[in-house]
Amino acid sequence: MAVKTNGTLEYDAKGLDLQQTLFCGQSFVWRQCGPQTPNEYKGVAAGRAVLAGCQGNVLRLRPLEGSGPLTRQDDAFWAHYFALDEDYEMLHSRFARSARLHTCVREYAGIRVLNQPFFETLLCFIISQNNHIPRIVGIVERLCQAFGPVLGPGLYGFPPADVLAKATLQGLAPLRAGFRAKYLLDAAEQVASGTIDEQTLRALPTDEARRQLMRIKGVGPKVADCVLLYALGRREVAPMDVWMKRAMKALFPKGMPACAKGAEGIAQQYIFCWARQNLQAGS
DNA sequence: TGCCAGGCATCTA
């Protein structure tokens, strides 16, 4: 039980590194707090707004100004969001069987693959296509401000699908999302109408779930795999973007070693971060 | 100032 009497949540962080996890490119909804609290981050997911910080091996979440105390429902939600229910110690020991993966584990041991809300993740990765991370963050912010619920002073959540589905292309123009605006509308319409249903996707085999996701305009293999990995808990898929391909080629010229099979999602999250630091500078 | 980005849809051969 992580709920404290002062309305905060405290967890055994189990080695979680917030900086590595929140800013390695799997989520676009977290912001670093001011210079006074450099190790604290504010974020919103599923209409829940928190300040998150790690002290030693304690992950502490507290409500943002204007939102109420955190509850038992928040407790379960955030524990799963930060993957505190996954056995990373076991995964690390599996990765360590490969010399190269061992390096990834050593450098990025604190990275967790987050379990993010489905519709939010879908929108974020539609926005991400052919785009830069700073601009993705900006578009997401404007999307929430324009269509999301007010959670506190200057604080907005993601718009629900039915709200966004009622918007028009003209209405989305201030987001400056470019050609992606029509894709956002199609995603919202299909989710709002039930054509795309999260629970149905969860029950489907991964390949079929991917096919269903790709019926949304603007969702191809890359975006679908990101949604499968980050929102639907499919750890066997890989978001094979440019960096990933480069990293895979650099790390595993003869293919992924057998020891990493079954955990590629997490392994590749490590590789992704390794690639961002090492390949960006060197290639 | 111009290239190009964590893709995808559409067109053409």
Added chain:
DNA sequence: TAGATGCATGGC
């Protein structure tokens, strides 16, 4: 069916 091209916008 595979390869080429255009897309909106803005970061760098």
